[in-house]
Amino acid sequence: MTCPSGAGLALAVGGLSTTALTVPVAAAATAAAAAGTPVRVNQLGYLPDGPKRATVAGSATAPLAWQLRDASASGATTVRGSDQASGQSTHLVDFGAYTGTGTGFTLVVDGQSSHPFDISASLYDGLRADSMSFFYQQRSGIAIDATLAGGSAYARPAGHLGVAPNKGDTGVPCQAGVCD
Numbered sequence: 001m002t003c004p005s006g007a008g009l010a011l012a013v014g015g016l017s018t019t020a021l022t023v024p025v026a027a028a029a030t031a032a033a034a035a036g037t038p039v040r041v042n043q044l045g046y047l048p049d050g051p052k053r054a055t056v057a058g059s060a061t062a063p064l065a066w067q068l069r070d071a072s073a074s075g076a077t078t079v080r081g082s083d084q085a086s087g088q089s090t091h092l093v094d095f096g097a098y099t100g101t102g103t104g105f106t107l108v109v110d111g112q113s114s115h116p117f118d119i120s121a122s123l124y125d126g127l128r129a130d131s132m133s134f135f136y137q138q139r140s141g142i143a144i145d146a147t148l149a150g151g152s153a154y155a156r157p158a159g160h161l162g163v164a165p166n167k168g169d170t171g172v173p174c175q176a177g178v179c180d
Contacts, residue, residue, distance in 0.1 A: 039093075039109050045118035048099045052119070055080075056091040056109045066093050066109040073098040077109060 038057040046052040056064065056077055063076040077091035093107060100119065107114040137149055146155035 037112050037114055039107055039112050039114040041107055041114040041117050043115045043117055045120060045123050047123055048101050048119055048121055050096070052094070052096045052098065054093040054095070054107050054109075054114065056093060056112075057083075057086070057088040058091065058110065059089050060091070060110065064091060064110045066095070066107060068095050068098060069106045069108055069113070070102060071098055071100055071105060 039054060040057070041054045056066075058064070061079065063079060065074065065076055067074040073095055075093075075095070077093050080090045080092050082088070083090045091109070093109060095107070098119070101121065103118045103120070104116045105119060106116050133148075133150070137144055137154060140160045141158055143158045144154065144156050146152045149155055
């Protein structure tokens with residue numbers, strides 16, 4: 001699939017606007033430090049009463065101490081060994097016993113911090129609207145309206161209409177033996 005006029009793919013999410021997000025310097029530094037972290041969490045977050053697991057990549061052969069920052073939860077990892085898909089040696093952190101809620105949690109294992117995440121019962125409340133926004137913006141044969149797409153940066157005319165320069169799907173011949 002091609003995008004008309006070389007437009008890129010964009011996804012307007014929930015209550016986010018198309019204006020640039022500003023991140024405090026300290027938060028940006030924390031995020032930059034966590035970018036290469038071996039502590040891998042669900043960056044969107046976790047449900048309070050649901051499973052809460054993280055993976056730690058590292059060569060340690062013994063369990064490692066972990067702490068859930070901004071909460072009173074801690075414990076030790078479970079050594080899982082070599083992960084077939086990544087080839088990395090891994091540990092499992094299970095912090096499902098913690099049922100509190102909040103924002104900006106980080107998981108610290110062996111001096112390494114995860115990306116921040118939330119624990120909230122409303123974590124997925126915007127999923128339906130977000131998915132509908134995604135599918136709306138992927139439509140090709142209709143114009144994408146700025147008020148529905150999250151701003152003028154995401155609006156565009158209809159594509160694949162069979163007119164120059166984009167000939168669209170009307171100029172695609174049928175494959176012999178497949179359609180008549």
